[in-house]
Amino acid sequence: MAVTSWVPVAEGSHFPVQNLPYGVFSHAEEEPRVGVAIGDHVLDLAPLAASEWADFASVFAAPSLNPFLALGSRAWHAVRQWLTERLTDETYRALVESELIPLDQVRMHLPFEVADYVDFYASEHHARRLGRLFRPDEPPLPANWRHLPIGYHGRAGTVAVSGTPVIRPDGQRRTPGSTSPSFGPTAQLDLEAEIGFVIGTPTVRGQQVGVDDVREHVFGAVLVNDWSARDLQSWEARPLGPFLGKSFLTSISPWVVPLDALDGAMVAPPTQEPPPLSYLRGEHDFGLDLDLEVRLNGHVVARPQYAGMYWTPAQMLAHLTSNGASLRTGDLIASGTVSGPGEDECGSLIEITSGGSTPIVLPDGTTRSFLEDGDEVIVQATAPALDGARLGFGAVTGRVRPASHGSAPAPTGAPEPAVAP
Amino acid sequence: MAVTSWVPVAEGSHFPVQNLPYGVFSHAEEEPRVGVAIGDHVLDLAPLAASEWADFASVFAAPSLNPFLALGSRAWHAVRQWLTERLTDETYRALVESELIPLDQVRMHLPFEVADYVDFYASEHHARRLGRLFRPDEPPLPANWRHLPIGYHGRAGTVAVSGTPVIRPDGQRRTPGSTSPSFGPTAQLDLEAEIGFVIGTPTVRGQQVGVDDVREHVFGAVLVNDWSARDLQSWEARPLGPFLGKSFLTSISPWVVPLDALDGAMVAPPTQEPPPLSYLRGEHDFGLDLDLEVRLNGHVVARPQYAGMYWTPAQMLAHLTSNGASLRTGDLIASGTVSGPGEDECGSLIEITSGGSTPIVLPDGTTRSFLEDGDEVIVQATAPALDGARLGFGAVTGRVRPASHGSAPAPTGAPEPAVAP
Numbered sequence: 001m002a003v004t005s006w007v008p009v010a011e012g013s014h015f016p017v018q019n020l021p022y023g024v025f026s027h028a029e030e031e032p033r034v035g036v037a038i039g040d041h042v043l044d045l046a047p048l049a050a051s052e053w054a055d056f057a058s059v060f061a062a063p064s065l066n067p068f069l070a071l072g073s074r075a076w077h078a079v080r081q082w083l084t085e086r087l088t089d090e091t092y093r094a095l096v097e098s099e100l101i102p103l104d105q106v107r108m109h110l111p112f113e114v115a116d117y118v119d120f121y122a123s124e125h126h127a128r129r130l131g132r133l134f135r136p137d138e139p140p141l142p143a144n145w146r147h148l149p150i151g152y153h154g155r156a157g158t159v160a161v162s163g164t165p166v167i168r169p170d171g172q173r174r175t176p177g178s179t180s181p182s183f184g185p186t187a188q189l190d191l192e193a194e195i196g197f198v199i200g201t202p203t204v205r206g207q208q209v210g211v212d213d214v215r216e217h218v219f220g221a222v223l224v225n226d227w228s229a230r231d232l233q234s235w236e237a238r239p240l241g242p243f244l245g246k247s248f249l250t251s252i253s254p255w256v257v258p259l260d261a262l263d264g265a266m267v268a269p270p271t272q273e274p275p276p277l278s279y280l281r282g283e284h285d286f287g288l289d290l291d292l293e294v295r296l297n298g299h300v301v302a303r304p305q306y307a308g309m310y311w312t313p314a315q316m317l318a319h320l321t322s323n324g325a326s327l328r329t330g331d332l333i334a335s336g337t338v339s340g341p342g343e344d345e346c347g348s349l350i351e352i353t354s355g356g357s358t359p360i361v362l363p364d365g366t367t368r369s370f371l372e373d374g375d376e377v378i379v380q381a382t383a384p385a386l387d388g389a390r391l392g393f394g395a396v397t398g399r400v401r402p403a404s405h406g407s408a409p410a411p412t413g414a415p416e417p418a419v420a421p
Numbered sequence: 422m423a424v425t426s427w428v429p430v431a432e433g434s435h436f437p438v439q440n441l442p443y444g445v446f447s448h449a450e451e452e453p454r455v456g457v458a459i460g461d462h463v464l465d466l467a468p469l470a471a472s473e474w475a476d477f478a479s480v481f482a483a484p485s486l487n488p489f490l491a492l493g494s495r496a497w498h499a500v501r502q503w504l505t506e507r508l509t510d511e512t513y514r515a516l517v518e519s520e521l522i523p524l525d526q527v528r529m530h531l532p533f534e535v536a537d538y539v540d541f542y543a544s545e546h547h548a549r550r551l552g553r554l555f556r557p558d559e560p561p562l563p564a565n566w567r568h569l570p571i572g573y574h575g576r577a578g579t580v581a582v583s584g585t586p587v588i589r590p591d592g593q594r595r596t597p598g599s600t601s602p603s604f605g606p607t608a609q610l611d612l613e614a615e616i617g618f619v620i621g622t623p624t625v626r627g628q629q630v631g632v633d634d635v636r637e638h639v640f641g642a643v644l645v646n647d648w649s650a651r652d653l654q655s656w657e658a659r660p661l662g663p664f665l666g667k668s669f670l671t672s673i674s675p676w677v678v679p680l681d682a683l684d685g686a687m688v689a690p691p692t693q694e695p696p697p698l699s700y701l702r703g704e705h706d707f708g709l710d711l712d713l714e715v716r717l718n719g720h721v722v723a724r725p726q727y728a729g730m731y732w733t734p735a736q737m738l739a740h741l742t743s744n745g746a747s748l749r750t751g752d753l754i755a756s757g758t759v760s761g762p763g764e765d766e767c768g769s770l771i772e773i774t775s776g777g778s779t780p781i782v783l784p785d786g787t788t789r790s791f792l793e794d795g796d797e798v799i800v801q802a803t804a805p806a807l808d809g810a811r812l813g814f815g816a817v818t819g820r821v822r823p824a825s826h827g828s829a830p831a832p833t834g835a836p837e838p839a840v841a842p
Contacts (some may be wrong), residue, residue, distance in 0.1 A: 152661040153574040170745035240573040240660020323590035323665040
């Protein structure tokens, strides 16, 4: 039977005691500090630590999780055990209850300072669909795709917390049929539903992290929406990859779910054929059984399953460090768009609408090829806990605002599909 | 006639009083702090400021330039004027002389904390040569190349100061003629001689930096050696661009040359045809007349001219922010390899040796297609000052060490050229 907390947790809450995700919150006029979500409350960790475990008081009074992340896996486990006891054993109620603040009274901040941001491309279904749209003259899956987890560096400085407005980016793009490019607001603003993994314990240059050592370095996971301007991206990306089509904003959820909370979600990944090279083969399964859900203006447009992702987070990390590249506390390693084989499992609009050629019809009768000004996107995910309970990541949300320089393009009922340059 | 300092400056020194580059040094057992190079000395700024201009004492006692960079262009100009007076007016000699430390007694550190690292691809000659080698079936210059400065994000966490050992990276690569990849030390370790521009004044998300506003944001410039593993790069880079072939190490010079010191080096860039879109057109020329020199084991292998770079730093910055991506203090924006049309103007070995097919013969009779263990690379650059003096960037150096996991590949007299996947 599932463990319960003396804190009331509503049926279906993302934050049962099996989760205990960490975030940075502020309350009233006070400074941002570290908290843990439980039900509809945030537990204010700095004062609790001050009275019970003074070593951690300053770590939890910090305005980011980085000092806690840097302490390493023994500290993470110890604190998790301490908090689990305090929240399940009724005898601690008097002590702890005064440090609970209703979630609707706090403001959430970026949970950690992002060091480097790397985005992978780990879904075969996403890679195939984008290959067909962006490179119609080539095989959809690049020759290297089944041999290594393809990834690239994104812009760490524009990773922002859920709820940050999505200002429609301007940019250079070449519209289909035109021979020369023009500059203006993107006409193909898209979302990408992803899971991101947060590095706690750093490494030194030259050190390779083995595929079975990932838990020594990865603290936890967040939801990621890697907003994309497809017209900018398709025009700029050869030969050095995506750049301004991505770098205007990447949103992450305010709560970091500890890897320990995802023990019940560990599953075998899909069969990898051909078998990867030995540095990408490990003893432990590191697929994750996460159910994602993408809503556009309240309407569910996709339910991707993370379990179908071809490359695991452990393989991504082993590959990322295989050249000796060092890790820093706060590195964010995202999966790439989570997409499955089904039409309802696409983690981006460019897949759902086949490059804009088959728009979605929303319940209000309007259609969408890509995002319009005012649209709101909400990405969520849930996972099984070891004891049968179910936990969640909260949400990463964003609403589209008009371009700051120039006007948004007119909505296009049936635009031409995104094409490669 | 050129201004001179009362500090002795040897003929040909990179650090006359016209330069005054900033760096972070440590002396004896003391903490790292900010200094300025003059001749063969470093001027210890924290104690000088403490006695003369207390507002700046803590800024210069910091172990990185970031606090100073964040103060903005008015502070940069004021401090430069103050230092110029102190170092040219003999009456300050008694005050200042005690804060001079011989350069050979200090250790240099990474001069600033790198926020995001972006690398451009601004030399047409480099882009054409690499296009021919990596994508022999396509036109050497991508269709977008003359319309926008192509760039991508690199790994900020592996930017290190000059002198950091270059550990030969392991990685996955597919050797020519083989159908499947293997893992091991790169056989195609290369250098890339570049200039990097350092952001001082940040922006907010949504703000576009105009092509004529670059001096409000860029503090100065450094030498960059963007070490590259060509076999890893050519196998991994489709479709998301370079990743592990670059991310193991990027070296920068310890001295940041203020943009104000480069006023005498500002020249018109090459004619841009077709004319770029208006957001990339400005009133001011921002080409830079810099002479680069690349030495391999002491032997000069290239003398690239920065003045021939197609895209200017001002255009790179305007493009980088055209989608509203924000800048942070410490962002590093590199030019990409500086290469000219001549055979002796190639800023990378892959160009000099045509992908390894025409090795260099060194004075000791050995040949090089790519770098071997023990090789040392030194990149330097000089520039004219406004008054006829000549100044320099110092140097960015690195020596190759064997791979940490596994042995280096046997030297190959005439390897097959690097080919695209």
